[in-house]
Amino acid sequence: MSQHAWLLLGLFMTVLLLLVRPLGILVARVMTMGNRVTAASGFEVATFRMCGIERDEEMGWLKYAMALLLFNTLGLFVLYALQRLQAWLPLNPQELPNVSPDSALNTAVSFVTNTNWQGYGGESTMGYLVQMLGLTVQNYLSAATGIVVVIALIRGFARHSAVGIGNAWVDLFRITTYILLPLAMVFALFLASQGVIQNFAAYQNVTTLEVTNYETPKLGSDGRPVQDDSGNPVQERAATAQQNLAMGPVASQEAIKLIGTNGGGFFNANSAHPFENPTPVVNFLQMLSIFLIPGALCITLGCMVGDERQGWTILAAMGLLFVALAGPAISLEEQGNPLLATVDTGNGTTVSTTALTDGNMEGKETRFGIVDSALFASITTAASCGAVNAMHDSFTPLGGAVPLVLIQLGEVVFGGVGSGLYGMLIFAVLAVFIAGLMIGRTPEYLGKKIEAHEMKMTSIAILATPMLVLVGSAITVMTEAGRAGIANPGAHGFSEILYALSSAANNNGSAFAGLSVNTPFYNVLLGMVMWLGRFGVIVPVLAMAGSLAAKKRIAVTAGTLPTHGPLFVTLLIGTVLLVGLLNYVPALALGPLVEHLALWSPP
Amino acid sequence: MKTLLRPAVSLFVLLSLLCGVAYPLLVTGMARLAFPFAAQGSLIIRDGRPIGSVLIGQNFTDPKYFWGRPSATTPQPYNAAASSGSNLGPTNPALVDAIKARIEALRAADPTNQRAVPIDLVTASASGLDPHISPAAADYQTERVARARQLDPQTVRQLIARHSEGRDLGLFGEPRVHVLKLNLALDATTR
Secondary structure (H helix, E strand, O other), rough: OHHHHHHHHHHHHHHHHHHHHHHHHHHHHHHOOOOOOOHHHHHHHHHHHHHHHHHHHOOHHHHHHHHHHHHHHHHHHHHHHHHHHHHOOOOOOOOOOOOOOOHHHHHHHHHHHOOOOOOOOHHOOHHHHHHHHHHHHHHHHHHHHHHHHHHHHHHHHHHHOOHHHHHHHHHHHHHHHHHHHHHHHHHHHHHHHHOOOOOOOOEEEEEEEEEEEEEEEEEEEOOOOOOOOOOOOOOOEEEEEEEEOOOOHHHHHHHHHHHOOOOOOOOOOOHOOOOOOOOHHHHHHHHHHHHHHHHHHHHHHHHOOOHHHHHHHHHHHHHHHHHHHHHHHHHHHOOOOOOHHEEEEEOOOOOEOHHHHHHOOOOOOOOOOHHHHHHHHHHHOOOOOOOOOOOOOHHHHHHHHHHHHOOOOOOOOOOOOHHHHHHHHHHHHHHHHHHHHHHHOOOOOEEEEEHHHHHHHHHHHHHHHHHHHHHHHHHHHHHHHHHOOOOOOOOOOOHHHHHHHHHHHHOHHHOOOOOOOOHHHHHHHHHHHHHHHHHHHHHHHHHHHHHHHHHOOOOOOOOOOOOOOOHHHHHHHHHHHHHHHHOOOHHHHHHHHHHHHHHOOOO | HHHHHHHHHHHHHHHHHHHHHHHHHHHHHHHHHHOOOHHHHOOOEEOOOEEOOOOOOOOOOOOOOOOOOOOOOOOOOOOOOOOOOOOOOOOOOHHHHHHHHHHHHHHHHHHOOOOOOOOOHOOOOOOOOOOOEHHHHHHHHHHHHHHHHHHHHHHHHHHHOOEEEEOOOOOOOEEEEEEHHHHHHHHHHHO
């Protein structure tokens, strides 16, 4: 790692650690304010009355889960409808057509589940109304859903012989209006000040300095590409002196895209697009805003269970895992691509390049360079954000394997807002269970006994995503429609598929984007995987929250295994790596590992 | 279920209006007031006509201009209505072929230049709209541009320096040269 890399990583972690505690405490206050009279009480009471919400009602886990499922299903239908009808709706200056049924379904599931996987290119598919009223709304609501689930789980630990785990409506409303909206508002204005666009204008035509000559597929009178006798598309020459700049309300969506660990770009190139991420300073703040809430929620956990050390312990495990994986990702990209070091230009002449000194620049932006791109890639995949500022498909084999592994760990290294922490708490329960077996005592975590029911739910939550990833990948590579999407030959093609399924099941949303996924096969398969990967974990987590809440809190005794401090951090990291990673080692060997050996072995 | 339906629908409508209408409109209004230039796309106006954006790169192939990063957008490079990277994998033979073609084009425009080719000058950017190149990539092209414009290379180097920036705050990102601004400055010099 270069000195710049160490400095940037160190600075990033330091600033993050300074920010998480105040926000974590604030979130705890908001989520435990109950019926206390605050400045917002009048507004709240009126809103709840209008919506038919009983503020004092405590929901059992099943009702809480039903409420969330209903709320998210509603979002799914509305987002689907908006896409299918956009041609007839306002705020579509480019007159973009209605989105196809399978693509609209995929995108609706994707944004409702906080995955924000994109089979489409933003600027060429979605009008401004869909972007703001459809996608931006789900950026908020899916983030809120993730957070309230972890809050419900924390209440399960914190409450003593309770029947309820909170009120889903009150929780959703409070986290959205008191935390997410103000944070996003400030961040959006900062972004707009730095060059991120925010307007409703039609795409702007500009006259370029030079005329661009290019080749484009020739279209017949029926509007379809003309093919020659051997079935290849016929190319024709074209020239333009115009550049058509995509516009739109980007800053408002960009802010919540990162703060809510959503990651779905306004534009196809996502945070690599200069209108989404114009400068390295903005890039740094985008990276921070991805980890901000997932980090802060660890502190919220500590506050709500009355022992801040518990939160710091989880945060330490996340932080160590992150640094241990981000470091190698940066170094591997800095190493560059040996195939490009000397290029044979024919007639026995070879030309050397700076490929091995300047690093792997394919698919990276000059202003970010290697380090700020590889760090962003690690952050966006450690958190289940999935925004990208560089194209992961063009990373070196092992440099690209790091984001893949971070996703496959189950999105628990910071993870998504809420989902990262509930995922990590599931691993913590597993860790105390394993430790309990080793020392021969009934496992307990945060004052609650871990019994058969909790372990069943833990098993379901932990096994759901690897099943989806591995079975999904197997189906894909065995079908013609699945293999048709592959863009890069050889082992890398398999990595593209494995990455797609890992990303969908763990609700990350980044991609090895060469894979052509805007087909009915991928749209439907990945849509199902995203939905099951999201709610196949949320429901067991809430079930566990319900059973934990009903239990008595037991006092800490000399025989209690402490769940704070370095020993537990080690135990937790060990559990995550063992359980999270072992599932995928064979698959990883077939993809990135093989490609790495091929790349670096002498011919 | 029935008791859940009314709160679900009304809360959904309320939060949609708040997050999907009020919030973006408020941000738009405030951005327009406070940062009108940036909110509209940081457009460069020359002779009353927009000729580009400060943030978006343009395609250059003429030897008298500095060339930017290769762009993988379709159908034409630097298509700002369809941003995209190449997504070519590191071991894909098509990547080597593409780089070979770009090196040949650089050599054809400047046959005497025997220096190692800066890798950012022959690899596609992530967005296909990258407005910058590395200082090394600018330096590599200096002699060619100076010759094509019959300028003293030293003059060209001064212009490069004027349109270069270091790391943001000395910490973030990489040093870079703004291709479009540099080319505009060159045109202004030789006109």
